[in-house]
Amino acid sequence: MNLGVKIGKLKLKNPVMVASGTWGAEYGELYDINKLGAIVLKTITLEERTGNPSPRVCETASGMLNSIGLENKGVEDFINNKLPKLRGAKTHVIASIAGSGKNEFKELARRLSRCERVNALELNLSCPNISYGSGEDLIAHNEKAVYEVVKAVKRSTGLTIITKLSPNVTDIKVFAKAAEAGGSDAIALTNTFIGMAVDINTKKPMLGNVTGGLSGPAVKPLSLRAVWEASKAIDIPIIGIGGIMDYRDAVEFMLCGASAIQVGTANFVNPRAPVEIIKGLEEYLKKKNINSVSKLIGAVKLG
Amino acid sequence: MRQLKAEILSNKKVGSGFYRMKLGENYLAKITRAGQFVEVRCSSGAETLLRRPLGVHRIWPDGIEMLYEVVGKGTALLSEKKAGEKLDMIGPLGNGFDTDLASDINILVAGGIGVAPLTALAENLRARQNKKVHVMIGARTRSHIMCKEEFKSLGCSVKISTDDGSRGYKGFATELLINLLATCKPETYLPQFRRVMVYACGPMEMLRAVRAITLKRGIPCQVSLEERMACGVGVCLGCPVKMKTGGYKMVCKDGPVFNTEDLAW
Numbered sequence: 001m002n003l004g005v006k007i008g009k010l011k012l013k014n015p016v017m018v019a020s021g022t023w024g025a026e027y028g029e030l031y032d033i034n035k036l037g038a039i040v041l042k043t044i045t046l047e048e049r050t051g052n053p054s055p056r057v058c059e060t061a062s063g064m065l066n067s068i069g070l071e072n073k074g075v076e077d078f079i080n081n082k083l084p085k086l087r088g089a090k091t092h093v094i095a096s097i098a099g100s101g102k103n104e105f106k107e108l109a110r111r112l113s114r115c116e117r118v119n120a121l122e123l124n125l126s127c128p129n130i131s132y133g134s135g136e137d138l139i140a141h142n143e144k145a146v147y148e149v150v151k152a153v154k155r156s157t158g159l160t161i162i163t164k165l166s167p168n169v170t171d172i173k174v175f176a177k178a179a180e181a182g183g184s185d186a187i188a189l190t191n192t193f194i195g196m197a198v199d200i201n202t203k204k205p206m207l208g209n210v211t212g213g214l215s216g217p218a219v220k221p222l223s224l225r226a227v228w229e230a231s232k233a234i235d236i237p238i239i240g241i242g243g244i245m246d247y248r249d250a251v252e253f254m255l256c257g258a259s260a261i262q263v264g265t266a267n268f269v270n271p272r273a274p275v276e277i278i279k280g281l282e283e284y285l286k287k288k289n290i291n292s293v294s295k296l297i298g299a300v301k302l303g
Numbered sequence: 304m305r306q307l308k309a310e311i312l313s314n315k316k317v318g319s320g321f322y323r324m325k326l327g328e329n330y331l332a333k334i335t336r337a338g339q340f341v342e343v344r345c346s347s348g349a350e351t352l353l354r355r356p357l358g359v360h361r362i363w364p365d366g367i368e369m370l371y372e373v374v375g376k377g378t379a380l381l382s383e384k385k386a387g388e389k390l391d392m393i394g395p396l397g398n399g400f401d402t403d404l405a406s407d408i409n410i411l412v413a414g415g416i417g418v419a420p421l422t423a424l425a426e427n428l429r430a431r432q433n434k435k436v437h438v439m440i441g442a443r444t445r446s447h448i449m450c451k452e453e454f455k456s457l458g459c460s461v462k463i464s465t466d467d468g469s470r471g472y473k474g475f476a477t478e479l480l481i482n483l484l485a486t487c488k489p490e491t492y493l494p495q496f497r498r499v500m501v502y503a504c505g506p507m508e509m510l511r512a513v514r515a516i517t518l519k520r521g522i523p524c525q526v527s528l529e530e531r532m533a534c535g536v537g538v539c540l541g542c543p544v545k546m547k548t549g550g551y552k553m554v555c556k557d558g559p560v561f562n563t564e565d566l567a568w
Contacts, residue, residue, distance in 0.1 A: 022538065027538070029305075030393075042540075051540060054530065054542070057532065057533045057539065057542070062350075063352060066539070068539065217349045265533075268353060268354070
């Protein structure tokens with residue numbers, strides 16, 4: 001049985017990745033990380049960012065809101081201290097990057113392309129907790145900006161590029177097409193949905209940043225629809241993200257057009273979720289007598 | 304740390320809204336230190352999605368015990384669990400109290416459910432190091448006073464305060480702390496002698512007050528902080544605390560115990 005899939009130049013041993021910001025080498029104490037299809041690391045920026053004030057997380061019905069704010073120690077620390085820890089990992093390592101404009105994205109791509117342990121780049125154009133540059137809005141909310149950032153990165157790296165888009169837009173197809181036109185090898189759908197929660201006793205928002213990104217099972221149907229819509233508009237692979245808790249969720253995303261999936265919030269709920277999903281996929285394929293996981297991609301039956 | 308399914312040995316109501324849960328688990332019994340915590344899953348569905356961090360209250364030869372207060376949906380579900388059921392948990396997590404530098408006089412200040420991790424600490428200080436331990440317990444009212452007898456049986460001297468004066472001193476545990484320190488000879492707590500150490504766990508306002516009291520007198524102080532968490536292992540960066548040196552540290556991984564002099568409060 002073949003669990004392998006291809007994303008750009010990356011040949012994944014299975015379609016299960018862990019999503020940016022939800023995974024750390026700490027989980028290596030709980031399971032063998034070499035089983036994962038790929039690891040997407042926490043988003044890094046050129047300079048260190050301290051992130052947003054507390055409280056940064058809160059639980060909502062079947063989901064969680066976060067407003068971390070891309071806390072990270074910057075690209076130099078990443079190269080010197082984070083990457084070496086994954087030197088021996090026998091799985092693909094994908095660096096997630098965010099810049100305030102195309103020049104910063106280019107610079108990050110340029111520096112990371114020289115790192116042996118970085119196998120691909122995920123462009124985080126869509127973190128809902130920070131605004132980019134002088135603009136009020138996210139790059140992922142402006143199709144021209146998406147196109148330009150992807151194009152600029154494409155010119156400065158030979159690595160596979162995955163563009164992570166925002167679901168907080170009117171028509172996801174437009175943005176998926178812009179990423180494809182810019183030269184992205186794949187797109188990742190979706191980042192978190194902007195949300196809010198209020199403590200009725202204190203009458204204060206539950207998050208220090210007032211609004212934050214909603215993730216978890218609550219968003220799964222919304223993300224699934226985005227993947228389905230985008231898959232009809234573009235030819236490059238899609239990586240499905242959004243409330244994937246078990247192999248059934250993963251299969252749904254693949255049937256709707258995803259070539260691979262990322263596990264996010266589920267890592268917090270059950271750190272072993274990604275490896276359980278891989279096992280579940282295998283058993284599902286066996287049971288359905290399907291010899292290759294890629295046969296699931298876009299195989300949803302309509303009517 | 305491990306992710307494991309620990310058997311619930313007992314889960315009993317012990318006061319208004321307070322529960323004690325004992326778990327049989329040799330691994331946790333062997334390696335857990337006072338001040339560490341576990342992340343427990345309160346339901347297997349998405350009803351309460353995130354794990355809840357619970358401080359370890361006692362460390363027994365065959366397992367650990369938690370003392371928790373029902374404050375929301377998660378802890379309410381937890382209180383319904385029965386002996387014999389398995390609880391999905393990750394632990395032990397966090398750094399725990401630093402007792403290597405345990406002083407001759409150790410003062411524990413507990414506010415509300417903050418008594419939970421301080422009991423394990425008192426046991427460590429008494430049983431392993433035979434240190435003098437004073438405990439100040441602050442509670443809202445009489446029925447909320449927890450662990451008094453446990454501290455006493457460990458050989459600690461215990462003072463009680465209640466907000467409404469229904470038992471012990473009427474006022475806050477921090478006032479008991481001020482009173483106790485007033486009876487100490489200056490040479491016992493002058494910074495150069497470092498013979499007094501204060502450990503505190505409780506509401507944020509109480510911890511801030513304890514910090515101010517100890518800082519003013521140059522007494523070292525460790526506080527155990529509470530914060531909303533998602534992962535509990537330092538991955539999500541959801542539980543920040545601002546540090547004096549700039550930036551944040553994570554309550555889950557770098558704490559939950561911090562030296563107050565390091566915090567930017």
